[in-house]
Amino acid sequence: MRRRPGRRPRPGRPQLGRLLRFAVVGGVNTLTFYGCYLALHPWLPYFAAYTIAFVLSMVGSFFLNTYFTYRTRPSWPKFLLFPLTQVTNYVVQSAGLVVLVNWCGLGTRVAPLAAAVLAIPFTYLVSTRILLPRRPRTRGTDAPPDGEGDGRTGDEAQPVRFAGPV
Numbered sequence: 001m002r003r004r005p006g007r008r009p010r011p012g013r014p015q016l017g018r019l020l021r022f023a024v025v026g027g028v029n030t031l032t033f034y035g036c037y038l039a040l041h042p043w044l045p046y047f048a049a050y051t052i053a054f055v056l057s058m059v060g061s062f063f064l065n066t067y068f069t070y071r072t073r074p075s076w077p078k079f080l081l082f083p084l085t086q087v088t089n090y091v092v093q094s095a096g097l098v099v100l101v102n103w104c105g106l107g108t109r110v111a112p113l114a115a116a117v118l119a120i121p122f123t124y125l126v127s128t129r130i131l132l133p134r135r136p137r138t139r140g141t142d143a144p145p146d147g148e149g150d151g152r153t154g155d156e157a158q159p160v161r162f163a164g165p166v
Contacts (some may be wrong), residue, residue, distance in 0.1 A: 022124055030116050033057035037112055046108040050097060058083055070131040081130050081132040088126060092119040
């Protein structure tokens with residue numbers, strides 16, 4: 001069965017299972033984050049409590065995602081990359097937190113949960129990219145058709161076929 005160009009395959013069972021495991025880990029991580037945040041909130045300003053809780057839960061998230069979600073082994077390179085790529089997640093959540101508290105008037109006890117929900121799609125994409133080993137693209141699966149995406153145009157984009165001696 002051939003795929004039409006530009007169409008992505010539907011998520012199969014492995015991708016769906018991984019997405020469900022990611023959701024479970026995300027729920028556990030959110031509860032961990034929120035528990036840490038509530039424990040720190042009485043003694044620290046809300047944003048400082050938020051930041052510390054975020055860092056603590058991110059370390060837990062790394063280990064839960066490597067072992068449970070992606071079923072891979074943690075490594076130092078992954079561990080060092082995981083928080084660095086979570087900067088996008090942190091920015092989305094932080095901006096959401098400030099907007100929800102200062103502009104929308106949402107309480108500082110509930111706003112972090114709403115901000116975390118807004119960041120879920122970013123977190124999944126970044127985590128998948130870092131924690132799953134890249135597989136080489138093979139001809140006939142995800143490789144683009146001849147000449148597409150390789151910088152060639154016109155006649156040079158056509159495959160060269162050798163017909164034998166002339």
